[in-house]
Structures are given as structure tokens and as C-alpha cells.
Amino acid sequence: MKHIRNFCIIAHIDHGKSTLADRLLDATQTVTAREQQAQLLDNMDLERERGITIKSHAIQMDYIHNGEQYTLNLIDTPGHVDFSYEVSRSIAACEGALLIVDAAQSIQAQTISNLYLALENDLEIIPVLNKIDLPSANPEEVSDDIVDLLGCEYEDIIPASGKTGLGVDKILEAIINRIPPPKGVEDEPLQALIFDSVYNPFRGIEVIFRVTNGTIKKGQKIKFMATGKEYFADEIGTLKLNQVPKQEIKTGDVGYLISGIKEAREVKVGDTITDAKEPTKNMIGGFENVKPMVFAGIYPVDTEDYEELRNSMEKLQLNDASLVFLPESSAALGFGFRCGFLGMLHMEIIQERLEREFDMTVITTVPNVSYFAYSKKEPEVPIVVNNPSDLPEPSRMDHVEEPYIKATIITKSDFVGQVMSLCIEKRGLITNQTYLTPERVELTFDMPLAEIVFDFYDRLKTVSKGYASFDYSPIGMRTSNLVKVDILLNGQIVDALSALIHVDNAHNIGKKMCEKLKELIPRQQFDIPIQAAIGVKVISRETIKALRKDVTAKCYGGDISRKRKLLEKQKKGKKRMRQVGNVEIPQEAFMAVLKLN
Ligand code: GTP
Numbered sequence: 001m002k003h004i005r006n007f008c009i010i011a012h013i014d015h016g017k018s019t020l021a022d023r024l025l026d027a028t029q030t031v032t033a034r035e036q037q038a039q040l041l042d043n044m045d046l047e048r049e050r051g052i053t054i055k056s057h058a059i060q061m062d063y064i065h066n067g068e069q070y071t072l073n074l075i076d077t078p079g080h081v082d083f084s085y086e087v088s089r090s091i092a093a094c095e096g097a098l099l100i101v102d103a104a105q106s107i108q109a110q111t112i113s114n115l116y117l118a119l120e121n122d123l124e125i126i127p128v129l130n131k132i133d134l135p136s137a138n139p140e141e142v143s144d145d146i147v148d149l150l151g152c153e154y155e156d157i158i159p160a161s162g163k164t165g166l167g168v169d170k171i172l173e174a175i176i177n178r179i180p181p182p183k184g185v186e187d188e189p190l191q192a193l194i195f196d197s198v199y200n201p202f203r204g205i206e207v208i209f210r211v212t213n214g215t216i217k218k219g220q221k222i223k224f225m226a227t228g229k230e231y232f233a234d235e236i237g238t239l240k241l242n243q244v245p246k247q248e249i250k251t252g253d254v255g256y257l258i259s260g261i262k263e264a265r266e267v268k269v270g271d272t273i274t275d276a277k278e279p280t281k282n283m284i285g286g287f288e289n290v291k292p293m294v295f296a297g298i299y300p301v302d303t304e305d306y307e308e309l310r311n312s313m314e315k316l317q318l319n320d321a322s323l324v325f326l327p328e329s330s331a332a333l334g335f336g337f338r339c340g341f342l343g344m345l346h347m348e349i350i351q352e353r354l355e356r357e358f359d360m361t362v363i364t365t366v367p368n369v370s371y372f373a374y375s376k377k378e379p380e381v382p383i384v385v386n387n388p389s390d391l392p393e394p395s396r397m398d399h400v401e402e403p404y405i406k407a408t409i410i411t412k413s414d415f416v417g418q419v420m421s422l423c424i425e426k427r428g429l430i431t432n433q434t435y436l437t438p439e440r441v442e443l444t445f446d447m448p449l450a451e452i453v454f455d456f457y458d459r460l461k462t463v464s465k466g467y468a469s470f471d472y473s474p475i476g477m478r479t480s481n482l483v484k485v486d487i488l489l490n491g492q493i494v495d496a497l498s499a500l501i502h503v504d505n506a507h508n509i510g511k512k513m514c515e516k517l518k519e520l521i522p523r524q525q526f527d528i529p530i531q532a533a534i535g536v537k538v539i540s541r542e543t544i545k546a547l548r549k550d551v552t553a554k555c556y557g558g559d560i561s562r563k564r565k566l567l568e569k570q571k572k573g574k575k576r577m578r579q580v581g582n583v584e585i586p587q588e589a590f591m592a593v594l595k596l597n
Pocket of ligand 1: 011012013014015078133160162164
């Protein structure tokens with residue numbers, strides 16, 4: 001045990017975590033030259049394309065220091081707020097963390113939020129000043145920031161570059177010398193923390209765990225404490241670049257487990273594995289069931305594909321337990337599913353996976369958060385509203401609550417004014433303002449989740465010219481004066497376009513919605529009135545004028561390859577259209593409410 005070190009890397013997005021992890025793998029010869037490939041840890045196609053780490057993984061390295069062999073378990077953590085629960089469980093499996101700070105960008109919101117998580121778990125922090133090869137690097141100033149933040153000494157900071165490999169040996173030495181070996185008692189009953197799971201279509205779910213006490217043995221009958229389910233440990237092993245089967249994994253070490261589990265739902269990140277016959281009395285603390293934050297309807301473009309869509313979603317759920325869905329029907333779109341996601345990125349990933357892996361073409365409706373409605377009859381019992389159409393009649397309703405978050409924004413002092421205006425426009429209440437340095441300010445706001453899950457981040461980047469970072473955590477439900485704004489096309493309500501909006505913004509948003517839809521919905525052979533309404537009261541109106549002439553006419557006589565391209569493009573565009581009544585609505589229209597600025 002004294003030769004094991006468990007650590008993670010925490011950093012703000014793009015500060016170079018994955019690149020530095022690759023350098024550590026090279027330096028410990030965990031990967032042979034043949035296996036080398038940029039950003040090894042990001043092995044899902046989607047991750048590679050987006051250049052972000054979506055799921056956490058673990059990898060074990062062997063390292064010889066002063067003639068002694070050490071086992072280093074690097075636990076990778078996802079970098080996006082949607083996946084912050086997974087970050088917290090990965091951190092709980094470590095004794096130390098490399099805190100990577102980009103020498104040009106300095107400390108950002110996620111540097112701080114992840115650091116707090118690490119400190120809560122008593123991790124030893126090794127500050128790394130990364131990307132010092134960059135011409136724009138500002139090592140002195142950023143070192144000052146790090147010292148201010150951590151209260152450490154300047155000598156504790158390791159200057160490094162994931163690009164040139166500078167500082168990698170120093171980092172490895174610091175991992176051995178500064179991070180304590182795991183504590184734990186080998187002859188206690190088995191107690192292991194599940195911090196990740198991976199779906200393998202041939203072998204079922206692979207559970208990634210860290211043993212806190214006791215030993216897990218191949219063939220042992222084990223129990224997952226939160227779900228109460230029992231399994232046999234058919235295969236256990238350590239995670240090098242590939243899996244290496246072992247007979248046992250001892251206290252302090254990290255490994256994988258395969259036991260014929262077919263569904264991701266059975267494995268809860270944060271759960272404790274113990275021996276079925278001689279269980280530990282204590283579950284490892286911090287377990288939570290992850291709750292979806294954003295909901296949207298997913299409907300097949302072709303109504304005949306409903307069953308196939310259901311099959312595809314079930315398969316997706318096998319390897320992504322955080323996706324939840326229930327059948328729903330919409331007057332406008334027919335049969336589909338109301339799905340819950342961890343956040344907007346998660347929603348995009350699911351939509352993309354449905355299209356890529358399952359060849360489904362789907363329409364995603366306006367995303368919304370989860371509201372609580374209280375009826376006059378039973379004002380104590382909340383009715384969970386995951387779809388605006390499910391909101392009870394205003395006359396029967398006592399009040400509505402919506403989820404709030406604490407938002408933390410770090411920005412340059414030049415942009416404080418703009419950032420504040422944006423947050424106030426988004427119904428934020430400022431709760432704190434701290435100057436971290438004369439140039440850098442930390443602002444905190446209480447804000448409705450609904451206002452930030454959608455386009456907030458893009459707007460923030462724009463108003464701060466990129467110099468703002470942002471993080472958030474939920475702080476519970478608060479009463480809000482919300483109304484349902486409906487959209488009528490050709491006199492008919494399109495339920496999939498309804499949204500719950502704060503009463504003060506309802507008129508403005510209704511008006512902008514109509515204008516936006518007028519832009520997005522293609523003209524047809526007849527006039528299409530677009531109306532926004534609250535109840536029976538119409539608050540805004542636009543008309544899409546009927547088509548006068550044949551728009552394809554200008555194709556004829558043109559260059560043949562261009563014409564073909566245009567037709568291809570139209571075919572593609574066509575795929576994401578839904579016929580509602582006699583109006584064709586493109587996918588973008590369902591997202592219009594999110595992009596009204
Ligand atoms: P997420 O996984 O999305 O959180 O990002 P990350 O923190 O893992 O960052 P990543 O390693 O993907 O690096 C982000 C970008 O910075 C990439 O374009 C890297 O090539 C670049 N980069 C990383 N390290 C260095 C460095 O030391 N010097 C320079 N110049 N560029 C670097």
C-alpha cells in the first residue's frame with residue numbers, strides 16, 4: 001500500500017489536462033510508441049472530435065523512484081459542469097490532485113470549483129503552471145495568483161508544458177513525495193467506491209472502483225450497497241492501456257470489475273461494493289442518485305419510427321444511466337419521449353448518438369427545467385412539471401416553483417458591468433463580489449437554472465470577450481411568477497413550442513418568438529399566421545406570407561454539380577422537418593426560444 005499513489009488532474013477546461021496526462025503516460029512507458037495517439041484518454045469518437053473529456057477513466061502507471069517500484073493510478077475527470085457529480089466521485093477516490101493552471105489564462109471558475117471539491121476531500125494539491133512554452137504565458141503573475149489561492153509557497157509550483165514535456169519528471173517526483181499513500185485496513189471487510197462505469201457491448205458493464213478497505217478477489221460474491229444487488233466478481237483487474245486481469249485487488253488500489261451486469265442502471269457511481277456474506281457496516285459517504293436538470297421531448301421525424309426510437313433509446317440507456325425517458329404524446333408531434341438530461345451538452349450528445357449510432361432522425365423540442373406546481377386543493381404536495389404542457393390550469397394553481405442555482409463567474413474587472421447587466425437580465429441576484437487580484441473579480445449570483453442552461457454561456461463569452469469563466473451548483477427551488485406562453489401556427493396551438501416564462505418577460509419573449517419563427521419556418525403556398533398567447537389572450541402576431549414564385553426556378557440552367565449540391569442540401573434540410581397540421585416546422589424552430597437575442 002505504501003507504494004500506491006492515487007491522484008487526479010483538476011483543471012479548467014482547455015488548460016491542458018489531457019495533454020499532460022499523455023505526457024505522464026509516455027514518461028512512465030505506459031504506452032508503447034505504436035500505441036501512441038494524441039489524447040489517449042479520450043477514447044470515445046465524440047470526445048475526440050469535440051476535444052473534451054466526457055467520461056472519466058482511470059489508468060495505472062508503473063514508476064521506479066530511488067530503486068523502488070510505485071503504482072500510480074491516474075483518475076481522469078470530465079471537465080464540463082454537466083458531469084460535476086462524476087468529478088466529485090473521482091476526486092473522492094484519490095489522495096492527491098495535480099491542479100493545472102494555464103500560464104496564459106490563470107485561474108478560472110472551474111479551477112476553483114474543482115479545487116474546493118479536492119480540498120473538501122482532503123487531497124494534497126500539487127500546483128502545476130502549464131503551457132509555459134506559450135509566448136503569451138505570464139508565469140510570474142499567474143504564480144502570484146496560485147500562491148494567493150492556495151496559500152502555498154512559490155517553490156511548490158511546478159512549471160510545465162504538456163507540449164514540450166518540460167516539468168514532467170518533477171511532477172512524477174512530486175506525486176511520489178508529496179501525495180500520501182492510501183490509508184485503509186487490509187483485514188477489514190471489503191469496502192470499495194464505484195467512481196465510474198463503462199459499457200462494453202460484449203462484456204456488459206465494467207465497473208471502475210477503488211478499494212478503501214479489505215480486498216476484492218476474483219470469484220467473490222459481492223454486493224452493491226445502494227442498489228442491494230449481488231453479483232459474482234467474474235473478472236477483476238487493473239487498468240493499464242488495456243485491462244490486465246488479476247486474482248485480487250488490495251486496499252488502496254484501483255481496478256475494474258466485470259460481473260455480467262447488462263444495464264448501466266444497476267451500477268450507481270458513488271455506490272459502495274462490499275462482500276455479500278461479510279458486508280461492511282459503513283457505506284462510503286457522498287452517494288447521490290444523479291438527477292436530470294434539463295428536459296426535452298424527443299420525437300421521430302417520421303412517426304412510423306416511434307418503436308425504433310424506443311429501441312434505440314433503451315440501448316443508449318444501457319450504457320448511459322443518466323439518460324432518463326418516459327413516453328409522452330404531443331398534439332403537434334404525435335408519440336415521442338420526454339427525456340431528462342444532465343445539461344445541454346448531455347442533451348446534444350444524446351441527440352448526436354441517436355443519429356450516428358442508431359441512424360435515427362429526431363426532432364428535439366424546446367428544453368426546459370423541472371418545475372414544481374402547487375394546486376389550490378393540495379398546496380403542500382408539489383406536482384412535478386417536466387413539460388410545460390403539463391402545467392395545471394392557472395385557475396386551479398396556487399403557485400409555481402423553479403430550480404435556482406448559485407452561479408460563480410470570474411472575469412476581468414473591465415467586464416464587470418457587462419457581466420452584471422447580463423446576469424440581471426437573466427433574473428440573477430448578486431450575492432457577492434470579490435476582487436481576487438486588482439484585475440480579476442469573482443461574482444456570485446443566485447439565478448434561475450432555466451436562464452443559464454440555454455444560451456447563457458455563449459452570451460457570457462460574448463460580453464466578456466472570452467474573459468469570463470463560469471460554474472454553477474443547485475441551491476433548491478424558489479417561488480416564481482411564471483406563465484405558459486403558447487405558440488399558435490395557423491390558429492392551432494403547437495404544444496411542443498410552449499414555454500414557461502417569467503411574467504415580466506412574457507410579452508417581450510412572445511414577440512421575439514413570433515419574429516424568430518417567421519424567419520425560420522419556410523414560406524408555403526398559403527399565409528401562415530403565427531401568434532403568441534397566454535391563455536386565450538394573444539400577445540403578439542406575425543404572418544409568414546405565401547410563396548409567390550418557385551424558388552427552385554433559379555437552379556435550372558445552372559451548373560449541374562452545383563444544382564446537385566443544392567438538392568442534397570435540401571434533402572438533408574428536409575430530414576429535420578416536422579409536418580404539424582399543414583405547416584412544416586424545421587428543427588431550428590423548436591430551439592428558437594433559446595436564441596432570441
Ligand atoms: P478538457 O479535456 O476539454 O478539459 O481539456 P484539457 O484540459 O484536457 O485540455 P487539452 O489537453 O485538450 O488541451 C487544450 C489545448 O491546449 C489543446 O489544443 C492542446 O494542444 C493545448 N495545450 C495543452 N498543453 C499545452 C502546452 O503545454 N503548451 C501549449 N502551447 N499548448 C498546450
